[in-house]
Amino acid sequence: MDFTYDDEQTALREAVRGLATKAYGSFEDRRQVVAQAPGFDEAQWARLAEMGVLGLPFSEDDGGVAAGPVEIGLVCQELGRVLAPEPFLASVVHAGGLVAAAGSPEQRADLLGRLAAGEIVLAAADTSPGDRWSADGGGVTAAQDGEAWTLTGVRDPVPNGARADHLVVTALLPDGGTGLFVVEGSAATRSDYAVIDGSRAARVQLDATPAVPLGEPGHDLRPTIATISDITRIMGAQQALGVMQAQVASTTDYLKSRKQFGVTLNSFQALTFRAADMYVSLELAHSVVDWATMVVGSGTRADIASAADRVGLQVSRAARHIGQEAIQLHGGIAMTAEYSVGVRTAHLAVLEQWLGGAQHHLTRLAATVTDHETVEALG
Known part of the structure; x- marks a missing residue:
């Protein structure tokens, strides 16, 4: 199996890396951007659109370029490497993925075309307090009056929900099942707040709010919602991979430059072994992430x-190990908000809580054990 990137994929990675590094190569630049709403640089969002990045996952008919999961994963990885706050994962992969999978041709052309052009931001509102990581749509109910639909309930957290021009909302249907709806951002009551890594999320209150069904009205879309959520988890693992790569690189550089007792820290064997263990965790995660990304394509x-749960579990464990060790090996400086190491670890925690923790993935994998044939024990 060939895990190497072709020339076009390499060129895409280098182009995105150059753009992201120019904007956020200095961690202070990132701190200034996330310190105020909307929590990302609108001009950088437009630059990503000009490069064609925002339209990567979508078909050409919908204004995109029909790229594969490997290309999308490379973008997530490079944005994660510099903690770029632009909502590519939340808006393009997750919300855009829901529109691409469930929307009518007219809805796709409109919403995805404008998203790819950088004209709008989408946000997926599919999480309610106490009902995380579920495709059932609990917490919001849909009501129909003739051809008109309204939604009532709460969604929280909604990544970049306060800035979103349109919300893609999951809701319980009157006749059972879960549907997808588009709600104008201005029609909902939204409370913006910062999370621990400096990114933004919102509490969205819907109170008989007008909504437009995505695709066929009243159709149960739980399988579609679940699959797009799983794809988002895998691309979130790509983003986490970029963060972990930066953590390992910055930690090894610090051990090579920081002196104690007149010698650099990498002179101490115990510290070098701990850095080596970080690298092992990174490479194990990298292999699983690459495999899961290819599963998305075929x-x-x-x-x-299954791939989403496997990669989610592996990346969750690796992220916790690498994040904790990076902080420990950097010492007290890593605990400050002015230093990137602690914020990277916080971002890994945010990704885990948003997309599903280790216990969630382990529970889902355990539920499939009985699907496998039993074998006789050796000896």
């Missing part, structure tokens, strides 16, 4: 779900 819904 696997069934069940394959993608």
Whole structure:
């Protein structure tokens, strides 16, 4: 199996890396951007659109370029490497993915075309307090009056929800099942707040708020919602991979330059072994992330779900190990908000809580154990 990137993929990675590094190569630049709403640089969002990045996952008919999961993963990885706050994962991969999978041709052309052009921001409102990581849509109910639909309930957290021009909302249907709806951002009551890594999220209150069904009205879209959520988890793992790569690189550089007792820290064998263990965790995670990304391109819904849980569990464990060790090996400076190491660790925690923790993935994997044939024990 060939894990190397072709020339076009390498060129894409280098182009995105150059753009992201120019904007956020200095961590102080990132701190200034996230310190105020909307929590990302609108001009940088436009630059990503000009480069064609925001349209990567979508078909050419919908204004995109029909790139594959490897290309999308490379973008997530490079944005994660510098903690770029632009909502590519939340808006393009997650919310845009829901529109691409469930929307009518007219809805896709309109919403995805404008998203790819950088004219709008989408946000997926599919999480309610106490009902995380579920495709059932609990917490928001849909009501129909003739051809008009309204939604009532709460979604929280909604990444970049306060800035979003349109919300893609999951909701319980009157006749059972879960539907997808588009709500004008201005029609909802939104409370913006910062999370621990400096990024932004919102509490969205819907109170008989007008909504437009995505695709066929009243159709149960739980399988579609679940698959797009799983794909988002895998691309979130790509973003986490970029963060962990930066953590390992900055930690090894610090050990080579910081002196104690007249010698650099990498002179102490115990510290070098701990850095080596970080690298092992990174490479194990990297292998699983690459495998899961390829499953997105060729696997069934069940394959993608299994890959999302496997990569989610591996990356969750690796992220915690690498994040904690990076902080420990940097010492007290890593605990400050002015230093990137602690914020990277916080971002890894945010990704885990948003997309599903280790216990969630382990529970879902355990539920499939009985699907496998039993074998006789050796000896």
